[in-house]
Amino acid sequence: MTDLSVRLGTLTLRNPFLSASGTFGHGLEMEHFVSPETLGGWVSKTVTLEPRPGNPAPRIHETEAGFLNSIGLENHGVEAYLEKIVPVLKGVDALIITNVGGAAPEDFVTTVERLEDADEVDAYELNLSCPNVQGGKLPYGTDPGMAEDVTRRVKDVTKKPVFSKLSPNVSRIGDMAKAVEAGGADGITAVNTLLGMAVDWRTGEPGLATVQGGYSGVGIKPVALRCAWECARSVDIPVIGCGGISTLDDALEFLVVGCSAVQVGTASFANPSLLAELVEALPAKLAEAGVESIQELIGSLRSSDGAGEVAAS
Ligand SMILES: Cc1cc2nc3c(=O)[nH]c(=O)nc-3n(C[C@H](O)[C@H](O)[C@H](O)COP(=O)(O)O)c2cc1C
Secondary structure (H helix, E strand, O other): OOOEEEEEOEEEOOEEEEEEEOOOOOOOOOOOOOOOOOOOEOOOOOOOOOOOOOOOOEEEEEEOOOOEEEEOOOOOOOHHHHHHHHHHOOOOOOEEEEEEEEOOOOHHHHHHHHHHHOOOOOOOEOOOOOEEEEEOOOOHHHOOHHHHHHOOOHHHOOOOOEEEEEOOOOOHHHHHHHHHHOOOOOOOEEEEOOOEEEEEEOOOOEOOOOOOEEEEOOOHHHHHHHHHHHHHHHOOOOEEEEEEOOOOHHHHHHHOOOOOOOEOOOOHHHHHOOOHHHHHHHHHHHOOOOOOOOHHOOOOOOOOOOOOOOOOO
């Protein structure tokens, strides 16, 4: 039988497939489509210290290839997460990664401190793509020093693995990857959504109430793949690829460029059973290609000698 397990630092995943934050419920709402023990791991929607109402509607806009969202990290806050979601996860045979966000570094730290005693939470993913810090306009997601600082401060208060989730909206994502590695991250998730917008030219109405929002889905795959590759070749910690994955071939491409695991987001909206279908189809796909262990594939990209900083003309 093909060995599908992968390592993410100290964690062993039964297979490389995880759900992407914000696209697969908070706890196990999707278990009717994908049973908990099927996946390598379940990633929660972003949990913040205080409840957040999110942004005004419309906050989802479908495009030709994927969609734009400006949900605005709507959630009930960490106390409600501990009270209502965590008990549901008790005894479930699944690796749970809780995604944490915040408006200031202390928010990340306090939220993780609150979650630390919950045995149901196996690891954290830090959403470093939040737009504001302390009400200002200083994005963690684009400033290596701030990303390193937040990662380090969280690492100081937890014994659990920490994965820093990076934004693709930077010119040198490799520098961001190195920064969070220096901050002690156990791994990197690459990437969150790309900034985008839509407009109806007849009415002048923007597609989203916030005008700009996060673009995700099949259209972003080449950008996400490049970002994941850039991260993987910049650091020694594992990288989880994310962005535009909707088929098994997509997922395996992310492994070849150096990712140890992948997350599927937008594609689950069209087919909520997709993640289970991908896991089921994986052994036959690998056997067909003569691959005995998934490890063989990870980082097997060829002829990267010519890979410079910027390859496009
Ligand atoms: C509706 C929606 C909500 C999202 N919410 C979150 C979130 O709460 N936290 C987060 O880190 N990423 C969030 N994301 C980003 C996804 O986790 C993922 O990084 C991104 O969509 C790219 O992957 P995809 O193309 O497979 O969707 C959200 C994406 C979508 C489409």
